[in-house]
Amino acid sequence: MSEFVDIDWAGRPVRIEHAWIGRERTGTPLLVFLHEGLGSVSMWRDFPQRLCDAAGCRGLVYSRPGYGRSTPRAPEEAWNLDFMHRQAHEVLPALLQALDIDVAHEQPWLFGHSDGASIALLYAARWPRHLGGAVVLAPHILVEDLSITSIEKARDAYATTDLKQRLARHHDDPDSAFRGWNDIWLHPPFRQWTIEGEIGSITCPLLAVQGLDDEYGTLEQIRGIARRVTQTRLLELPACGHSPHRDQPERLIAATIEFMTHR
Numbered sequence: 001m002s003e004f005v006d007i008d009w010a011g012r013p014v015r016i017e018h019a020w021i022g023r024e025r026t027g028t029p030l031l032v033f034l035h036e037g038l039g040s041v042s043m044w045r046d047f048p049q050r051l052c053d054a055a056g057c058r059g060l061v062y063s064r065p066g067y068g069r070s071t072p073r074a075p076e077e078a079w080n081l082d083f084m085h086r087q088a089h090e091v092l093p094a095l096l097q098a099l100d101i102d103v104a105h106e107q108p109w110l111f112g113h114s115d116g117a118s119i120a121l122l123y124a125a126r127w128p129r130h131l132g133g134a135v136v137l138a139p140h141i142l143v144e145d146l147s148i149t150s151i152e153k154a155r156d157a158y159a160t161t162d163l164k165q166r167l168a169r170h171h172d173d174p175d176s177a178f179r180g181w182n183d184i185w186l187h188p189p190f191r192q193w194t195i196e197g198e199i200g201s202i203t204c205p206l207l208a209v210q211g212l213d214d215e216y217g218t219l220e221q222i223r224g225i226a227r228r229v230t231q232t233r234l235l236e237l238p239a240c241g242h243s244p245h246r247d248q249p250e251r252l253i254a255a256t257i258e259f260m261t262h263r
Contacts, residue, residue, distance in 0.1 A: 002041055002069060007094040009065065016095055017041055017069040021052045021059030029057040029132060029260065030101070030108040034092075034116030036138075036243075037181040038154075040068030040170045047245045051111075055257050060108075062095060066180045072173035079184040081193055084115060088122035103130040109260065110134040114216065114242065115181070121225070122195060124202045133205035133263055135256055137244050138214055141224050142194040143185075150215045151185045158182070199228050205263035206232045207256065211240025211247060233259060 006013045033048050040063040052059040066073035109132045112120030117139035124134050157163045167174040208222035226232040235255050240247040
């Protein structure tokens, strides 16, 4: 069941949709789930519940501003090249504070997918002592031609298929979610976006996961992380596309539990 909390962001109140899993499991690790570029609380489906139940831990799932039932993006609001940095450095800390999560004491874990995985990396790089660890699925550390080609296909699908109607099941304002993500990724200057130089300061345990059939990025994304963050464990999954939690959920759950237990 979704709940809502207000944060102050960019000089205005913003409502954040979120849901707790296993909140009664006091004293257990807290996993914070960060969704993909078109994701939301509901688009995770039952995966966070399955993972938290199997791991015996608590979970926090939330929709970023512009997504799900959170405050939509204003029609005239265009995201800038630093949109993932702002989510990592401003929105996520504000949310954790609003929910009375003492990160210095509790050291939550981050579990991010795609754009959410990049946000997790940026948070871990800025506050390396505030995390127990991070699991990143199909992260982006640089922009590849493959990514742009697939995002262009998504733009065409939004205009010509029922993609907008399907997204409307998960977002109060599907245009807010889709255009915010698609427009910035296809903005020509975004081709130069990279966080390769920032992630080297990550000191927490890190599990980087990617499918061998990922249509949005090559294995260079997670192998590039491992070259810069030496404690990184890699999990390269066959028969798996951009969403390991949908394509290989059981293997991902087992790998995550093993990682959190024997980091």
